[in-house]
Amino acid sequence: MKNQEHPIKGQEGKQKDLLQNKSDAANKFMTTDQGVRINDDNNSLKAGERGPSLLEDFILREKITHFDHERIPERIVHARGSGAHGYFEVTNPIPQFTKAGFLSQAGKRTPVFTRFSTVAGSRGSTDLARDVRGFSVKFYTDEGIYDLVGNNIPVFFIQDAAKFPDLVHAVKPEPHNEIPQAASAHDTFWDFISLMPESMHMIMWTMSDRAIPRSYRMMEGFGVHTFRLINEQGESHFVKFHWKPKLGTHAVVWDEAQKISGKNPDFHRQDLWEAIEMGHFPEWEFGVQVIPAEDEDKFDFDLLDPTKLVPEEIVPVTVIGKMVLNRNPDNFFAETEQIAFHPGHVVPGIDFSNDPLLQGRLFSYTDTQLSRLGSPNFHEIPINRTISTMHNNQRDGHMRQEINIGRVSYHPNSLGGGCPYQAKIAEGGFSSFNERIDAHKVRERSDSFSDHFSQAKLFFDSQTDVEKLHIVRALRFELGKVETTAIRVRMLGLLSQVDGDLAAEVAKGLGLEVPAKPETPMNHGVSADDDHQKHEPAFRRQAVESSDALSMIKNPTVAPTISSRKVAFVCADGVSEEQVATLKSALLAEGAKACIIAPHLGFIDTDKGGQLPVDFTFLTASSVLFDAVYVPGGLGLNVLSENDDVLDFVNEAYKHCKVIGAEAEGIELMSGTRFAQKAESSDEGLVFGDSDKGSFTENFIAAVSQHRIWAREALEYS
Ligand code: HDE
Numbered sequence: 001m002k003n004q005e006h007p008i009k010g011q012e013g014k015q016k017d018l019l020q021n022k023s024d025a026a027n028k029f030m031t032t033d034q035g036v037r038i039n040d041d042n043n044s045l046k047a048g049e050r051g052p053s054l055l056e057d058f059i060l061r062e063k064i065t066h067f068d069h070e071r072i073p074e075r076i077v078h079a080r081g082s083g084a085h086g087y088f089e090v091t092n093p094i095p096q097f098t099k100a101g102f103l104s105q106a107g108k109r110t111p112v113f114t115r116f117s118t119v120a121g122s123r124g125s126t127d128l129a130r131d132v133r134g135f136s137v138k139f140y141t142d143e144g145i146y147d148l149v150g151n152n153i154p155v156f157f158i159q160d161a162a163k164f165p166d167l168v169h170a171v172k173p174e175p176h177n178e179i180p181q182a183a184s185a186h187d188t189f190w191d192f193i194s195l196m197p198e199s200m201h202m203i204m205w206t207m208s209d210r211a212i213p214r215s216y217r218m219m220e221g222f223g224v225h226t227f228r229l230i231n232e233q234g235e236s237h238f239v240k241f242h243w244k245p246k247l248g249t250h251a252v253v254w255d256e257a258q259k260i261s262g263k264n265p266d267f268h269r270q271d272l273w274e275a276i277e278m279g280h281f282p283e284w285e286f287g288v289q290v291i292p293a294e295d296e297d298k299f300d301f302d303l304l305d306p307t308k309l310v311p312e313e314i315v316p317v318t319v320i321g322k323m324v325l326n327r328n329p330d331n332f333f334a335e336t337e338q339i340a341f342h343p344g345h346v347v348p349g350i351d352f353s354n355d356p357l358l359q360g361r362l363f364s365y366t367d368t369q370l371s372r373l374g375s376p377n378f379h380e381i382p383i384n385r386t387i388s389t390m391h392n393n394q395r396d397g398h399m400r401q402e403i404n405i406g407r408v409s410y411h412p413n414s415l416g417g418g419c420p421y422q423a424k425i426a427e428g429g430f431s432s433f434n435e436r437i438d439a440h441k442v443r444e445r446s447d448s449f450s451d452h453f454s455q456a457k458l459f460f461d462s463q464t465d466v467e468k469l470h471i472v473r474a475l476r477f478e479l480g481k482v483e484t485t486a487i488r489v490r491m492l493g494l495l496s497q498v499d500g501d502l503a504a505e506v507a508k509g510l511g512l513e514v515p516a517k518p519e520t521p522m523n524h525g526v527s528a529d530d531d532h533q534k535h536e537p538a539f540r541r542q543a544v545e546s547s548d549a550l551s552m553i554k555n556p557t558v559a560p561t562i563s564s565r566k567v568a569f570v571c572a573d574g575v576s577e578e579q580v581a582t583l584k585s586a587l588l589a590e591g592a593k594a595c596i597i598a599p600h601l602g603f604i605d606t607d608k609g610g611q612l613p614v615d616f617t618f619l620t621a622s623s624v625l626f627d628a629v630y631v632p633g634g635l636g637l638n639v640l641s642e643n644d645d646v647l648d649f650v651n652e653a654y655k656h657c658k659v660i661g662a663e664a665e666g667i668e669l670m671s672g673t674r675f676a677q678k679a680e681s682s683d684e685g686l687v688f689g690d691s692d693k694g695s696f697t698e699n700f701i702a703a704v705s706q707h708r709i710w711a712r713e714a715l716e717y718s
Contacts, residue, residue, distance in 0.1 A: 013387045014085070014111035014140045015327075021382040022330065032062055072337070073372050074123040077168055078134045080182070081117030082216065082269040083336040084276055086325035088112050088139060088286065094320055097237050097290055098229040100349030102141040103320065111140045113383060114325055115339055116216040116268070120171050121182025126261035127268035129182035130211045130254070130474065135221035135243060136341045137323065140387045143428055147345040148241060149365070153210055154222035156306045157199040159449050161360015166192060185481035194490035195520055198449070200456040200498055201307050207474040208459075208467060209251030209552060214627075214707075215271045217282035217564070218250040225343075225358040226303045228351040228433055229290065236433050238291040238303055238353065240310055242317050246283040248558045250707050252624075254474060256656045259624045267625070273328055280564040280591060281326040287317035300540045301455065302448035306357040308455055311542075312549040335383045340369045348425075351433045356445075375399050391420040451540045456498045458542050462550040466710040472502065476509030485512075493518030553710065560705035563591035567704065568626040570649060570666075571598045571614070576634035577606035579663050579689075583630060586697045592704070594630075597621050599643065607634045618645035623653040628704045633664025633689075647672065657708040661700040663689035685709030 030038045038059060045057035053060065075081075087109045088102065095104040102110040117134035118127065133152040138145060157167050169175075170192035171184050180186050184206070193199050205211070213219045221243030228236045252260065260267045275282060289310050291303065301308040329335035342365035343358065352358055369378045375398035378384055393409045408416030423429030460468065475495070479488045493515045496503035503514045548554040567587055569580060584594040595615040598604045603611040615621075623629055629650060639646055651674045653660055662670055667688045670676055678686075687703050689696040703709070 012111070014113070017140075017385060017387050018382050021334075032059060033066070072374065075117075075372060076368060077119050078117040079123045080121045080125050080127070081115045081134065081336065082272050083113055083115035083329060083339065084272060084282075084325040085327040085329065086112050086114065086281070086323060088137075088321055088323045090321045092318070092320045094229070094288070094290075094318075095231065097231055097239070097288075098349040099232045100141070100146070100229075100347050101143050102139055102146065102347070103349065110142075111387070112323060112325075113138045113140075113335065113339060114323070115336060115341070116219070116272070118182065120184065125182035126265040128212060128252070128257040128260045128265075130184060130206070130257065130478075131182065132206060132211065133213060133216070133219055135219065137221075137243075138339065138341060138345075138384075141347055142388055143347045144388050145345045145384075145386050146347045146350065147341045147343060148223055149341045149343045149361075150221050150223045150241065150243075152213065152219040152221055153202065153205045154220075154224060154240075154242075154309045155202050155205065155455070156224055156357060157193075157202045158196065158357065159198050159305055159307055160356045160445065161364070163196070164357075164360065164364075183481075185478040187482050187484050187487060190479060190482045190487050190491060191484070194487050194494060197452040197494055197497070197518075197520055198307050200452050200494055201459060204456045204459040204471065204498065207471045207478070208463070209253075209470050210249075211474075212251050212254060212257040213268070214250040214252050215247075215275075216268050217272065217275060218245050218247050220244055220249050221284065222309075225306055225355045226291075226353045227358075228353055229288075230349055230351055230433055234434065236293050236351070236435075238293065238296065240289040240291075240315075242287040242289070243284040243323065244287060244317070244319070246285070246558055247561065247563065248707070249552045249555070251552060253656050253708075254470070254477065256624045256652075259622065259652075263622045264625055272325075275564050276325060276328050278564070278593075281324050283325075284323045285319045286321040286323060287319045289315040289317055291315055300542055301451060302446060304353055304355045304446075305449045306355055307449075307452070311458070311544045311547045313544045313547055334381075338373065338378075338381050339383045340365075340373060340378050340381070342366060342369075346430075348428060348430045377401065393420075453497045454540050454542050458544065458547060459550050460499050460502060462546045462548065462554070464551055464553045464710075466713050467551055467553060468502070469713060472505040472509070475502075475506045479506065479510055488512060489515055490519050494520055560702075560707075561590075562587070562627075562701055562704045565592045565627040565704060566625070567592060567594050567628045567630055568621065568623060568649070568653075569594055569596050570629060570631045570635075570639075570646060571596050571604055571612065572635050572639045573605045574634045574636060575604060575606055575612065576632045576664065577608045577610050577612070579632040579634070580606070580612065583632070583661075583697055583700065586701060590701060592701075595621070595626070597649070599639075599646075618643060618649060621649075623649045623658070624656065626653070626658075627707075628659040628661070628700075629653040630700070631660070631662040631666035631669055633666050635665050635669060639669060651675070654712070657685065657710055657712045659685040659687060659700065659703040659706075659709065661687040661689075661696070661703075663696060683709065683712060685712065 030041060032038060044060045045054045046052065047054060089109045090103055090106055093104050093106050102108060115136045118129050118131040119134065120131055121129050135152050136147065136149045138147050158164065171189045173179055173181055174186060174188050193203060223241030226238050226240060229239045230236055264270065296303055344362040344365060352362065370376060373381065377397050377400050380401040393411055395404060395409050406416055412418065425431050460471065463471065479491055482488055488510055489512060492503050492507050492512060495506055496514050497518055507514045587594050596612055597616050597618060598614040599617060601614050601617055603613055606612055650660060654673065654675045685703055687696065687700045693699060
């Protein structure tokens with residue numbers, strides 16, 4: 001090996017690297033940017049106490065100038081996001097498939113920074129928009145940066161990068177009035193979609209509850225495209241990447257999502273931050289679906305088509321590692337905002353496929369950083385800096401940090417001893433997979449990309465009734481916000497190609513008929529040659545008709561848990577001290593959090609003459625911000641009847657299928673609720689203290705661990 005320098009090793013490598021740039025003002029004097037101590041930071045320099053300010057005031061000028069330039073352009077997509085540091089650990093190395101060092105050795109840990117995001121909204125928009133979530137992981141490997149820039153949905157809207165600007169223009173707020181923010185429920189989005197049959201599979205996912213996650217910590221992640229793994233022998237296998245959350249995959253309901261957006265637009269950001277601060281480190285398993293190169297054509301879809309997934313029933317996911325996020329950033333701008341991901345950041349052992357969407361992305365991400373971060377030196381920003389060694393002949397540019405020594409900045413050279421050296425493949429040099437390409441140059445789309453509906457149907461058919469109901473309601477909502485009837489009708493035509501009942505149910509809500517024949521030209525988006533017929537959508541029989549992995553409810557990947565869930569305790573003066581203490585300590589023992597909600601802040605008096613500190617009032621909290629509600633004994637009947645906010649609190653929890661627990665007088669209070677009639681029914685989510693039914697605490701915890709009581713909605717399915 002020619003290069004004798006070693007990267008900073010181990011999980012803490014990136015933290016040590018970042019230390020070089022950290023600044024702590026504790027016990028320090030205030031100075032200007034040039035290091036001159038400041039004597040007065042409150043008054044500008046003036047000609048007399050009441051006179052005009054003087055131009056020579058370099059302290060004022062510097063402060064205001066810096067302030068004027070504090071903002072950088074937000075990301076054109078995925079502007080709203082949150083991130084955290086952590087590590088990736090290999091549990092089941094796969095050297096037979098890849099030579100990537102960070103995947104090859106059991107127990108090896110690699111530092112990561114992961115950023116989650118919504119796509120359409122601006123930086124200041126709400127977390128709970130109905131949207132795809134970005135799931136980007138930067139691995140600081142010993143062999144350089146590897147970025148896995150994925151989403152929480154395994155397929156995409158379009159098949160070719162050429163359509164991405166159109167898709168984004170359509171979904172962003174409409175250009176004439178900049179309305180609506182962070183929402184796809186408007187004419188331009190559905191106009192575009194109704195003319196793009198290839199988007200139908202993705203539409204099934206975005207209209208499902210996947211698009212309104214309960215938490216970033218409870219989302220799956222997918223690399224989406226087919227990539228390649230390359231081993232020491234230079235052999236290639238195709239691969240799909242998966243992240244599976246330890247806490248399971250869970251969602252909120254749409255009515256709740258909209259209310260959370262008003263009550264706490266930072267809901268996901270805060271949830272991630274607090275979980276890490278509390279030591280509930282979010283964790284995902286990392287899995288791969290590996291497909292031998294010779295099997296490329298064995299599927300009933302094209303592996304290069306990003307609107308298709310590989311059903312887990314055909315190629316199972318093998319878990320090879322885990323990711324743990326265990327450290328919040330020190331500074332949002334420096335880390336979360338300035339981090340620059342790029343699917344083209346790969347290390348030896350990982351390579352691209354010819355997916356035309358991925359190929360376009362390989363250009364876009366560096367290009368966008370140039371305008372967003374303003375310089376080709378964005379790789380020098382601390383959060384983007386590799387912890388492996390970095391030497392080349394790239395020079396200069398805005399804000400260059402590195403001071404390259406010597407007179408040589410070219411290769412080959414003799415004056416610099418030939419340095420920096422090129423690395424042979426055996427020395428870790430990257431070489432692209434030696435794929436043979438023998439083809440005509442064409443502006444075409446492969447006929448193998450023309451089946452737009454089979455997997456959309458596979459997804460829909462794999463859902464439970466409640467999940468189907470949510471898709472129907474989401475489409476009724478979204479298309480109901482569309483003002484142009486022709487767009488609604490075109491969408492019904494496309495939906496009828498996915499599932500007749502789905503189209504009919506949506507049509508009922510819109511007060512329309514499903515057209516007998518779809519009005520969308522099916523070859524839209526495909527080459528404009530004369531031979532359109534060959535591009536008519538082909539319905540290919542799928543090897544599987546239903547896949548449990550596609551349903552959030554049928555696919556409980558982990559044992560039910562209440563870890564890090566939040567339970568609201570509806571309290572007031574007179575509350576049973578013992579009941580509150582018993583449930584609270586049981587919840588804490590399971591890693592959940594109990595919050596005392598009362599009519600006023602400060603303290604409330606308990607039945608035993610003690611005092612309980614109050615976390616929130618019914619004004620500052622709302623049940624949409626909690627996973628379950630508990631009403632203890634000792635409360636007077638007037639607690640609900642005299643306060644609409646309290647009644648709303650409990651009624652909404654019921655409406656959103658949450659578990660409601662009550663004991664003693666708390667049970668009597670239920671008689672004033674909207675669901676009082678149903679309280680006697682067999683609703684598993686209404687857990688009332690009753691000595692015949694065993695331990696209240698155990699029953700309550702078991703019910704909360706189910707996440708939601710979906711049967712409540714299924715009963716209302718029509
Ligand atoms: Fe992106 N995408 N994208 N994208 N994308 C960006 O890069 C783009 C696509 C994804 O947390 C931008 O740095 C094109 C698929 C995530 O910082 C930009 C195409 C998937 C993030 C860009 C796609 C993604 C981005 C904007 C079609 C899932 C946030 C800011 C060819 C696999 C990364 C930036 C972060 C961000 C372009 C399609 C995921 C403009 C041209 C498919 C998670 O470069």
